[in-house]
Amino acid sequence: MTHAQDNRIAFVNGEFTPLSAASIPVMDRGFLFGDGVYEVTAVIERRFADDDAHLTRLDRSLREIDIPNPYSASVWTEIERDLARRNGLENGLIYIQVTRGVAERNFQYPTGLAPTIVMFPQFKRVQDNPIIETGAKVVTLPDQRWSRCDIKSTSLLAQVLTKQAAQQAGANEAWMVRDGSITEGASSTAFIVTKEGQIVTRRLSSAVLPGVTRRTIMKIAHGMRLDLVERNITPDEVLTASEAFYTSASTIAVPVVAFDGQTVGEGHPGPVFQTLYKTYLETIMAQTPEY
Structure with a gap:
């Protein structure tokens, strides 16, 4: 437009x-x-x-x-x-x-x-984002942001530069790394699913934004009695995970199929992601009235 x-x-x-x-x-x-x-x-x-x-x-x-x-x-x-x-x-x-x-x-x-x-x-x-079907490519980049990432500030220069670098690398999103652990995506919350079926995302602190969609997805996972923990995630863990995905208001949730040029899981959207995504949409449609 x-x-x-x-x-x-x-x-x-x-x-x-x-x-x-x-x-x-x-x-x-x-x-x-x-x-x-x-x-x-x-x-x-x-x-x-x-x-x-x-x-x-x-x-x-x-x-x-x-x-x-x-x-x-x-x-x-x-x-x-x-x-x-x-x-x-x-x-x-x-x-x-x-x-x-x-x-x-x-x-x-x-x-x-x-x-x-x-x-x-x-x-x-x-x-209806087509990437839900194909999956996203993610790269790691240094977390260059300030120390109060829990505030949803309009000062987004670090994210702008990170997003641009990810695009130039042929990726859809960047997961930012600080002190050897992933903090979050440039505009999203990072999740992995271990081979044992455990869903993992970073614990809230001043280093990450308290994602609203993150919270709802976690609530759905708890309601389905899925195993979910909050702890740091290293880049190496992503490569050994069975699934990975990220959440945000503007994308809901997106499966990750490639990470730093290597395949994640089976290389296509996994069953845990698909269940959580489907349930999220069903929950919004059932519990939120039209304006």
Whole structure:
């Protein structure tokens, strides 16, 4: 979609406006410093997937960097639904970006700034990604991010460079490595399934984002009485695993069939992944009402 053809409606600081006409001041601290946070919720057949959890994480991220949450969860929800209706969004993503606001350029920030709020949709069927059938290629790259990866910051330069390097290497995603262990994907949570059938993902800490889709997938696994543990994963363990996959709001879950140029498992999406993915979609369709 080119800029001239972009008919989407955005929400900017309390007003709905054509995205092509939307703007923020040059002195916005989000533009100058990346001083803000964001969230993204998938919309699947007019259903907002895991939205309460995304808004809870948004509130936490804002509190962690001392930005007052401009809206209650119920108001955020109302605006999201209104934005989806105005755009005719049945399948896609809703992004929320909140910055500290506008002030003269200075590292220190004054108190009492009004946060800048931007929301916009993307149109895609996250549940119909062809890579679900073929599987993804993943490469390892150094984790170059800051020490508070648990905050969903708009400062994403490290992820941009990592994603670009992965693409140039012919991969779909990068799993970042720090101190010999995988932290997470450049925009996803990493999982493996051992040959003994144990599902493994890294324990939450300031080194990783508390993935919302991660949490739901884990809840489904526990409900199915699957063996699941949280611990560090080394790159070598991925190569001896029977399966690997990653999760995110914008992809739901994606099977990994190649890792650093070597085949993972049988080289195709495995049964544990397929069961969890299918159950996730069934759960969203059964338990989440249409907007």
